[in-house]
Amino acid sequence: MKKIYLLKHTDPSYAATTDFIQADPHNVSDGPNCLACGGPIGMFRWAPPLRAELETWGKRFGDMAFGPGESILISERFKDLWLKSGLIGLEGFEPVEIVKVVRRGKRFKDAPPAYFRVVAQRSQAALDFVASGMQWVEPPSPPCDVCREGGIKKGWERIVLEEEPRENICTVRGFGEVLVDEHFKRFVEENGLLNCPLVPAEEAAHWF
Template identity: 40%
Template sequence: MASEVFVSPRFFVLEDGILGSRFDTDVDTVEPTHLADAPRCAKCNDFIGMLTWLPPYRVKLELHGEELGDFIDGVGYELLVSERFVEAFRAEGLTGLEGFQPVEVVRVRRMTKRSRKPLTVPRYFVVWPCFGRAAVDLVLNRVRVSSPPTCTECRATGIDATHGFVLEPGTWAGEDIFRPRGMQGKVVVSERFKDFVERHGLTNMVLTPTEQYVRDPSHLGPAPLPTT
């Protein structure tokens, strides 16, 4: 009998639409704004996230594109997703999101006159991707850091440039959307999540394979490959 071939799972970085897209939208919270302490690592007690937004969840939107999408990146670690997204996410049993609290959209300001058709405002919910067990691979990543991580649990460090990254085999616990250890500032999703987005035609969601993800504002270039 032929032996089975193991295929490593594929992962993608989730971001909202690019600047200037038809769904280009900015979001800001509306006073009063209440915040809780930022999450900390259970081992080293260092911060691994931003201050947590508490209710009431009220926002104002600035629409630079033509219509509002199913996904809007928030002002902190929170994300805004449409009711259509929430219903499909729950119906298909995907995992990794927390919250699902309704958001009041106080105002939508249209910043362009490209479209004259009436604007439909979806019902939005605030969600947070969980902090997953998956960890970035400390050897194979093409990531430049300001200093090596000192905590084996959170692996938090300052990241100066990213030219692709991979997750350490055996660390992923199966979540469909999560923030990985060592790169908590990024939202990573599974291939099942990618298929879900495409099948339902969910809008304003850009998915880039982790090994192809590039962010290098200072043009430092990729970290050198490990030598053998």
């Protein structure tokens, strides 16, 4: 199986940590529903027009910026390289208007790059709850083996998938966090893309 990583929202070096929030007023649409159980899948989705405020914590703008919901912002450079790369698993690529920048780290002067909104696609692959050491505040009730949504998670010891995702970046059934594979990691490293922090799946424990 190819190596899997968790895409984290905060780069521990803070070199180019970049966050965003949707500028108000903003529109959201509901995610899709599971065809088997009818329950909602995923989080709300930010709907156009896409206007955002950025917060930086380093001395450069990230090629990825993270915020609430499923949306991720990518720089124009990231987008152009991605679309030529042959890698799969991102959708969207809608332009985002940056209406404000708050610089909390170094007060560097560069203007932000053009940013585009993407969302990681939902893979057919599924999280292995048992092998991942998943613990529940409340397990899904009733459990649905198709979407594996629901319940309240206490946390997990590691991330183990039941099968290899086709996508190079995705979410999987039973797990809303964004996962990437070794090809995505190489793409980020070879192109020197900033603020794409990755944690190996076997080390990606998290407790709420």
